[in-house]
Amino acid sequence: MDKNIIISLRNISKRWEHKEVLTDINFDVRRGDFIAITGPNGGGKTTLLRILLRLLKPTEGTVTYFHDGVPVDNLSIGYLPQKNLIDSKFPIDVEEVIASGLIGEKLSKDEVRTRVGEVTRLMGLESHSRASIGNLSGGQLQRALLGRAIISRPKLLVLDEPLSYVDKRFEHYIYDLVAELSKTTTLLLVSHEMSTIAGMANRHLIIDHSLTECHSAHHHVHYECDDEDCACC
Template sequence: MSSVDNKVIEVSGVSLCYDRLPVLENINLDIYKGDFLAITGPNGGGKTSLLRIILGLLKPNIGKVHYYRDGHWVRDLNLGYLPQKNGIDSRFPITVSEVIASGLMNGRSLGRLSVEQYAMVSEMIHLMGLEELADRPIGGLSGGQLQRTLLGRTLVSQPEILILDEPSSYVDKVFESRMYDLLKDISYKTTILLVSHEVNHVTELASRTVRINKTLQEVL
C-alpha cells in the first residue's frame, strides 16, 4: 500500500489565533496508519489546540483537516480521545464500570450491551487495575483513579485513532509504566497521537516525534 493510501489525517496550512495572538502558524502534518506520533513542546505552544482541531472540536482561522481511509477522503473516523483536563462532573451518580461501558453505548442504554461487550468492559476494568473500584461512584475516586477510568472508556471502543493529551496526568509511576506498555501493545493496530512533556519516555515508544511551538519546529 502506498503512503497516500496509508494516510489517515492531513493537517494542511492550519493557523489559529486568539484575540489576534497566534497560537498555531501554518501547521502542515500528515499522519499515517500505524503511526505512534509523539507531540512535544512547551506549555502554551499549541499542542492541545492542534489536537482539538484534528478532532473537529476547534475550528482553525486558516487551513483544513481531512480524514482518509484506504486512500479515500471520508467525513469521519473512529477517534478515541482522552483530554488533558476531563470535563466529567464527579457529582454525577455513575460508577466506574458504567463510565467505561459508556465507551461502547453509542446512545444505547447500559442494559442493551451484548454479552461480548460486557466481557470487553470487564477486561478493560482489569487492564486499568480498577477491579476493586468497579462499583464505586466516580465522586469517590482520586484524580489518578478517575484518569484510569476515563482511559478505559477511551480504549474500550477500540478506536482507529487514539488521541491522548498528557495521559499520565494524575496517575502514579507504577500505572504510568503499565499504561505505556499497554499503548505499545496496541500500537500495531491503532494509530496513536500522544501529547506529552515527558520527552524521553514517550519518544522511545514513538515511531515519529514532532515539536510544536506555534509552528511545527522539527520532526525527529
C-alpha cells in the same frame, strides 16, 4: 494520494481574541504512525489535538479524514483528554465512563458487559467499578478515561498527557500498554515525559504555536521547558 494517510491537516491556524495560538500547521497522520508530541505549556498542543479531532474549528485551514485514500466523514478514534477537561461532579460511575467509549458501536448488551469488565480489570479498577467519578483520586479517574479511550479498539488513539496523576507503578504499566497498542493502532501522544515515550515513537512533533518535526535518526527528543529552543538530538 498516499493510501496510508488517515488524517491530513493543511494550513491550520487558530486565534483566540486576536492571539495566535497556532500558525500554518501542516502534517499528515499515516496508518501505523506513533507520533510523540511535545512543546511548552500554552504552545497549542491540546488545541491542535482538539482541531484534529474536529472538536474545535480552526480559524483557517482544513482537516480531512481518509480511508484508503478516499475522504470520509468519520474515523474510529479513541481520545484521552486532559483530566482538567472533565467535570468530576457529573453523576456517572467508573463502569459508565468506560462504557461511554462504546457509544455508536453495534454490540449486544452481553458484548458491552464483557468488554467493560475486561477493560475495568485492565485498568485495575475492579474495586471501584461502581464508584462515582467525584470520589476517585486523580490517578483513578485518569485510568477510567484511558479505559474509555481504548474500549472500542479504535484505529487511531489520541492520548493527551496520559501519565498525569498516575503513580509510578501504573506509569510503567501505561508504558507497557502503549507499546502493545502501538503494534495494531495508530497513536498520537502528548507528554512532557518524553524519555521513554520517544524511544517508542517513530515521529516527533514539537508544537510551539508552529510545528517542527524532529528527524533524528534514533528518535530521541530533548525538550527544555523554558525559554530555550527545543532540540532534537
